[in-house]
Amino acid sequence: MVISDNNKAGERFRILNNIALVGQFGLSLIMPLLICTFLCYFLVSRQIAGAWVFIPGFILGIGASFMTAYKFYLYVQKKEGSSSRKMRRKGVYYNHHI
Secondary structure: OOHHHHHHHHHHHHHHHHHHHHHHHHHHHHHHHHHHHHHHHHHOOOOOOHHHHHHHHHHHHHHHHHHHHHHHHHHHHHHHHHHHHHHHHHHHOOOOOO
16 A cells, blocks of 8 residues: 555644644643642732632632533544544445345
């Protein structure tokens, strides 16, 4: 089987796209937690609230991380679903009977 240069470029683009998606997934998990922790640190350092504020801040950060990860999961599923539908339309159906 001969692979053309155009097919190689498409494969490279797909690999780079997947690497970017993994990086985005990692950022979507860690950033809400870091933002909530920084906000709690700011409140404690200015003596606006006590150290107890870290507990609800951590819980809210974890909740926001899971929510953004879930939305990212839905985005990827939607994207994969649309590409698999395109593949099904073009493909040969072996289980199609008269």
